[in-house]
Amino acid sequence: MLIIGIAGGTGSGKTTVVRKVLESLPASEVVILPQDSYYRDSSYLPLEERLEMNFDHPDSIEFELLVKHLKDLRKGKAIDQPIYSYLTCTRSDETILVNPCHVIIIEGILVLTNPELRKMMDLKVFVDADADDRLIRVINRDIVERGRSVNKVMERYELTVKPMHQQFIEPSKRFADLIIPQGGNNHIAIDILTKYIENKLFVESKK
Numbered sequence: 001m002l003i004i005g006i007a008g009g010t011g012s013g014k015t016t017v018v019r020k021v022l023e024s025l026p027a028s029e030v031v032i033l034p035q036d037s038y039y040r041d042s043s044y045l046p047l048e049e050r051l052e053m054n055f056d057h058p059d060s061i062e063f064e065l066l067v068k069h070l071k072d073l074r075k076g077k078a079i080d081q082p083i084y085s086y087l088t089c090t091r092s093d094e095t096i097l098v099n100p101c102h103v104i105i106i107e108g109i110l111v112l113t114n115p116e117l118r119k120m121m122d123l124k125v126f127v128d129a130d131a132d133d134r135l136i137r138v139i140n141r142d143i144v145e146r147g148r149s150v151n152k153v154m155e156r157y158e159l160t161v162k163p164m165h166q167q168f169i170e171p172s173k174r175f176a177d178l179i180i181p182q183g184g185n186n187h188i189a190i191d192i193l194t195k196y197i198e199n200k201l202f203v204e205s206k207k
Contacts, residue, residue, distance in 0.1 A: 001074055002103045002200045003120055007112040007172055008127030009165050010056065011137030013183020017127050017190055018107050024194045029201060031073070031101040035108020038066045039084045041091040050089035056109065056164030063114045066106070070120055073100045102204060103197055109165075112172035122200075125193065126176035129183045131162075 008014045022030060040062050042050045054060060069079040080095035111117060112124055135157060142148045148156075173179065180189040 001100070002122050002197065002204075003070065003074075004103065004105045004123045004125065004197070005111045005118065005121040006105060006107045006125045006127060007109060007169070007176070008180075008183070009129065009131075009134050009169050010109055010161055011134035011141065012127045012129040013137075013185070014107055014109075014127045016184025017125075017180060017193075018105060020184060020190050021105075021194050021197065025103070025197060025201075029101060030103040030105060031098055033066065033069065033081065033098070033104060033106045035061060035066070035106065035111050036086075037082045037084050037096075038062045039089075039091075043088075043090040047088070053089060054160045054164065056160050056169070058110050058113050058168060061108075061110055061114075063117060067114075067116050067120070069098075070104065070106070070117070073098070073104060074120075076100050102201055109169050110172075112175045113168050118175055123178065123196065124176045125178045125180060126173045127183050128173070128179055128181045133183075 006014055006018060018032060022032075038061050039055065040060060042053060065082075069081065072079050078097055078099045081098045083092040083094055083096060084090075085092060106117070106121070112126065118124060138157060138161065139150060139153050142153045142156075143150065178189070178193060180186050180193070184190070
């Protein structure tokens with residue numbers, strides 16, 4: 001089993017990189033574990049408080065469950081992946097059944113900040129992008145997908161997204177084995193990553 005961690009700042013293009021890698025690989029060979037699925041449930045809080053949560057701090061992620069799920073998959077056990085809603089800031093009662101696969105990609109802004117998770121990764125990737133480009137993507141995404149106003153997005157960026165990026169996410173880049181500048185636009189780096197995975201799959205198939 002090949003375990004790959006893909007991190008990077010909010011709006012850096014991580015999801016685009018993952019999507020382009022998946023386009024070149026058999027769907028049956030790869031499983032994605034999004035960090036966002038493992039945000040801690042906050043249904044016990046009033047909605048107003050939930051909407052003000054700091055989603056860019058490592059404490060917001062239930063890394064204990066993510067690590068456990070990864071260990072289970074390595075042992076050949078299926079897992080029930082949580083479903084998290086940004087609109088309500090709560091976990092759904094429903095889950096997604098995920099079966100073990102040859103390649104597991106863990107994707108999220110904070111996945112390289114957790115030491116135990118890093119130790120389980122065969123390859124650590126950091127998707128890098130200019131701060132202005134990331135901000136533009138964050139504004140577009142949060143307005144369309146998360147129902148936030150421009151003012152609310154900018155306020156969150158100044159209060160949590162930017163300082164958390166500087167404190168936790170940017171420093172985690174030093175743990176990366178591969179850095180992909182320009183996010184999803186870096187076709188050469190994405191091709192290198194894809195070829196690495198394909199080679200590992202080929203070696204496994206020969207065993």
